[in-house]
Amino acid sequence: MDKRFKECIDQQLQVFDFQLELANQYNKPVVIHSVKQHHLVQQRLKQAKVDRGIVHGFSGNYQQAKSLVDAGMKLGIGGVITRPTAEPTRDAIAKLPLDSIVLETDAPDMPLYGMNSEINSPQYIPHIFKYLVKIRNENASILAEAIWRNSNQVFAIN
Incomplete structure (x- = not known):
């Protein structure tokens, strides 16, 4: 779901809803691309009762992050946290x-x-991990173990 492409938002919704339906049907996680559409994504996740997946490349504030996490999603943390303008994301x-x-x-x-x-x-x-350790002020071993566990949980690896 990408707000930058407003002219095709109806098509995006149609395809997104179908993908959520498939995720439910086959008991698979979703990996979601969401640009300035976190609220809409969260609504659709609740409606579809999809509760396992990742919002990749998360960039947003705490309220947006919390609503997605409350809907069962993990947040994909990447290079955006290294940018000076990403203070709201780092805070979240x-x-x-x-x-x-x-x-x-x-x-x-x-x-x-x-x-x-x-x-x-x-x-x-x-490098991203080092930034994350600093942002969260966590022990690196504990953080690494948690990230591994979270990834396994989403993708049912173990």
Whole structure:
């Protein structure tokens, strides 16, 4: 769901609702792209009773984050947290329960601020993790274990 493409919002809703239906039918998690549509996404998740997935590349404030987490989603945390303009997102991440976050890069998009690359890569996960440790003021081992557990929970790996 991407508000930047207003002219096709009806089509986006149709496809999104169908994907939620498929997730329920096959008991699969959803991975959601949401740009300035967090409230609408949260409403649709509740209506469809989908309660397992990730809102990838999360960028938003605490209220938006909490509503998505309350709807059963984990938030994909990536390079956006390294940007100077991401204070609302960092604030949200600091306040959220530990069981609500996973790591991602959104490669090749969302490059890390201050890196000499215009292209993101999975190799930057350790950098994102270091930012996350600082933001949450958590023990790195505890945070790593929680992120691993959260990822396993969403994707039913173990």
